[in-house]
Amino acid sequence: MDNTVRVSKPYNLAAIRGLVRDAFTGDELRRFCQDRHKFRPILDHFGPSFSFVQMIDAVIEQCQVHALLPDLAAAIEEANPRQYERHLPHLFEESSSPRLNGVLPSTGTRDGGLLPVPTAPAPPAHFVDRQAELTRLVSCLAAGAPTATTALQGMGGTGKTALVKKVAAEAAGFFPGGVLWTTLGPQPDPFHILASWAIAAGGDVRSYTDLFHRAAAVRSLLASRARMLAILDDAWEYDCPFLLMQNALPANTSVLVTTRDADLAKQLRCRVENLDVLGEKDALALIENLIGLLDPY
Incomplete structure (x- = not known):
């Protein structure tokens, strides 16, 4: 068994969010998680009335918590190679030295x-x-x-x-x-x-x-x-x-x-x-913030 620590450049989370958004529709993202054992538990974090943006946030959050961002990127590359290639130049933050990837x-x-x-x-x-x-x-x-x-x-x-x-x-x-x-x-x-x-x-x-x-x-x-x-x-x-x-x-x-x-x-x-x-005022503020995140570039 490989007992070494994985090391990589840190991911650009805004770019990962954009990749997920462009690679799937809401229904496709649900099926993507359902069809892959590693990502299936993420479905438990989808609220019954979640918007597509909230679903994306839940996926990225759980991938951060469980150190699955490399697996997510690899799975999207397999599922939608065209979008993966389009987003690839933005996926990693520039860094002079690699760091632990949360594991x-x-x-x-x-x-x-x-x-x-x-x-x-x-x-x-x-x-x-x-x-x-x-x-x-x-x-x-x-x-x-x-x-x-x-x-x-x-x-x-x-x-x-x-x-x-x-x-x-x-x-x-x-x-x-x-x-x-x-x-x-x-x-x-x-x-x-x-x-x-x-x-x-x-x-x-x-x-x-x-x-x-x-x-x-x-x-x-x-x-x-x-x-x-x-x-x-x-x-x-x-x-x-x-x-x-x-x-x-x-x-x-x-x-x-x-x-x-x-x-x-x-x-x-x-x-x-x-x-x-959330009350109406805060809910509207959240929607405005989410709209601002839809285009990360």
Whole structure:
């Protein structure tokens, strides 16, 4: 097995967005994700009334989180070579030196495959100001109490993940130990998550085959760091986030969970912040921002 770290030039996300837009229609993009195993989980992030632009954003966001941008580009090259060739000159940012493409090495154990780096993605370019919610969340997480556990709950497509990316950026100064970002989804793999957390903390727990022993080892590694913020995005079920919160994170860690499920937020004993759909004024502002992103060149 190849245990080296993939290295490449960083992708130009505006160009990737333009490539996806020009290579597919909305229905074609859905079929593209459905027909490819790696991209099929992205369909879970499409809201029922998502526009084509929102679908594109969801695809790119999830490819960033799971280090799938190279796979996305390669799949589009195969599916629509003409558009790929047209966009190819713009796909990579100019850089004097290559950098890690969002992945960590694998040791070929139970955690086969490359591990995502658990750092917070940048807020989306089309973010619409939700200042009241942003202020409340940052204040709660940065509060004097040693532990702040908060859940941001709302229906799919209300912008939970976009808001939490903004929270991570705004709150980072309160957490000298850093921000751990993990996207859970409907079928999270706690072994894989714990392995990536350990490597981010400078250790390696992949020799631990018992889940609770692995979680305890991660907790020991993280306990040596200054206060951290852990973000568990898109929680669907109870067991994985509960394990991470109770067994892997040090007691002084602030935790922010996003979920569509209000009952799950209460089960996790979180302070619940509800996120409603955008009001008319903010919705119009979002549409204007999205229209401005349609032509990246």
